[in-house]
Amino acid sequence: MKHRKTHRSLISLADLSPEELKEVIELAIELKEARETSDKLAGKSVALLFEKPSTRTRVSFEVAVYELGGHPLYLGFNELQLGRGEPLCDTARVLSRYVHCIVARVNSHDSLIQLDRYSTVPVINALSDLEHPCQAIADLMTIRELKGKWDGVKVAWVGDGNNVCNSLVLGCAMLGTDVVVATPPNYEPNKDIIKLAKSFTGKVEVVHDPHEAVRNADVVYTDVWVSMGQEDERERRMKVFKDFQLNEQLLEKAREDCVVMHCLPAHRGEEITDSVIEGEKSVVFEQAENRLHTQKALLIMLMGEIL
Secondary structure (H helix, E strand, C coil): CCCCCCCCCECCHHHCCHHHHHHHHHHHHHHHHHCCCCCCCCCCEEEEEECCCCCHHHHHHHHHHHHCCCEEEEEEHHHCHHHHCCCHHHHHHHHHCCCCEEEEECCCHHHHHHHHHHCCCCEEECCCCCCCHHHHHHHHHHHHHHHCCCCCCEEEEECCCCHHHHHHHHHHHHCCCEEEEECCCCCCCCHHHHHHHCCCCCCEEEECCHHHHHCCCCEEEECCCCCCCCHHHHHHHHHHCHHHCECHHHHCCCCCCCEEEECCCCCECCCECHHHHCCCCECHHHHHHHHHHHHHHHHHHHCHHHC
8 A cells, every 4th residue: 555644753853944943942831831731632642662772752751641641652672573573664554553653762863764754643753863853952942941042042062973963953053043063073963964054044163172162152062972872982982082071171161151951861070070060050950851841842743633
């Protein structure tokens, strides 16, 4: 039977327009202020298809679905026939007949593209090796809450140009926020995403000096140097990134009222010092909390046509 795409998904942050991204965040802020249960997803089930371990993504999505009146269904890859070789396209077509949305945390971005191609319900990227749009939306919500705006804000990313960095750069550019990424050579963000980001209003720069990036920044953001699946690169990465630690000395280059962000989990003493993550400028737990509210807003937007 020929597949016909009848749904709206979030595989990349670019699947939203800048206006829609703002709408999702404004809705998330409203939902946070109210923090009450509703029946918006009453009678609806959401599959949480996870190939990678998770704390914030899994718990925030499960609670989000529950507080919206729906039923979250956690599905580990190895608990399904996927773990025994069933094609992802078959799993997508079967799940589409059972649930109303698929949230997927995967190793390869291609898996998400395939899920979306064969699914007839919305698919949400809960992390891939290319992007982490859900994290970026929560980050942008946090910036809006703390700085009161996006336009004219400078964000400095220090460290690996990874999936979180890719989505953050894209989201900042979409909302008119300037972003400077400082990475060692050969660890820059995805070139196609940088090219796309530069088509929006926010200024995007990639440099190799963390001090240059952090100078006069309103937000300073870092993430682990060794992500899941990169454990065999640990020794090399620790040497390459040793001058990119977010510490008190580096933070002195930023604005006095800057905030420090990290998507967690953090490797304290590596990419960030304990004193910085526990310091008065740190907003990492505000970020983590906002994952819940932005997941709710996303679910409402993407599942709107079937509510």
